[in-house]
Amino acid sequence: MLGDANQYQRIFASKNARGARTAVIVMIFLALLVEELIIAEAWFAGSLTPDPENGRYILIYAARHFMPQALGIIFMITVVGIIISTADSFLLVPSTTFIKDIYLNHINPKASEKRIVFMSRLMVLTFGIIAWVVSRVFSESTTVFEKALYAFTVYGSTITPCLVAALLWKRATKAGAISSILAGTVTTLLWEEIIKIHLPQELAKLDAVLPAITLSVICLIVVSMCTKNKEQTAEG
Structure with a gap:
């Protein structure tokens, strides 16, 4: 979580330091609670799984084989939602960084708000294409x-x-x-x-x-x- 850049963007989006501090404290305790539940579920599911090859994807395996169908579907939707949310953040963070640190500082410091929005969207698309190409090349x-x-x-x-x-x-x-x-x-x-x-x-x-x-x-x-x-x- 410390290396997750979108966390810091959300923190800096707070109205004031007090709000940011409260949000971080709440996030830490909730994250600890959720992580403990995830570890417990993985532990119990692992004890029911005879094949060690399924260990890295034990929660996905448990959703498919051990949970009731409706609960398993909800669980899988949640997992996919987390992945999509993470991918979305991974596109927004470098795009914002490029616009703020490179484009506005060195290329077009006097860019209008409309131009900034357009360039931000263009960079999201560009980084998305780059990410897709990299994923195809290195993880085919x-x-x-x-x-x-x-x-x-x-x-x-x-x-x-x-x-x-x-x-x-x-x-x-x-x-x-x-x-x-x-x-x-x-x-x-x-x-x-x-x-x-x-x-x-x-x-x-x-x-x-x-x-x-x-x-x-x-x-x-x-x-x-x-x-x-x-x-x-x-x-x-």
Whole structure:
């Protein structure tokens, strides 16, 4: 959740700091409650599932095989709704960032409101096409649920370490953050598409997020320690 950029857009949309603080506190407690329920359901469903291959999709498997038909349909609709909502946010966040940080700052600072709206819609469409092409190239044989997990793995192993460091570690540097993001992204892509194929079966089952986030954190720490003095000198 820390690496989920749309969460911060919603927080900054609050009318004041008090509203944002209250919303975050409520969100944390509700998220903990929901997560506990999800873990409990996965735990019970896992004990009823003989095939370990269904472990990664245990809730989907449970909705299809263990729940009453009506409840299973509602559950599946909820899951698909969450995926669509997440995909929608993943399109809006980079589009908004591009318009605010690049288009308005460097391309057309005096753009009218109508022009900004048009460009925002165009960028949503553009990023949507790019995302579709990437999903076809890198995950051609996977299901929609695997694609969603793939996306969460990428930003979870790349953005989250940098964000935590920005909040809690003053010695983190820009170069360290960039290297961390690159390491996490490249490791995830290589692990899923190349490395996993050549590993022993037991290691191949290892989720990509584990090696990706490990290398991401290592690069963040090592590069930050090596570039700290240089960045301080440049700022001075």
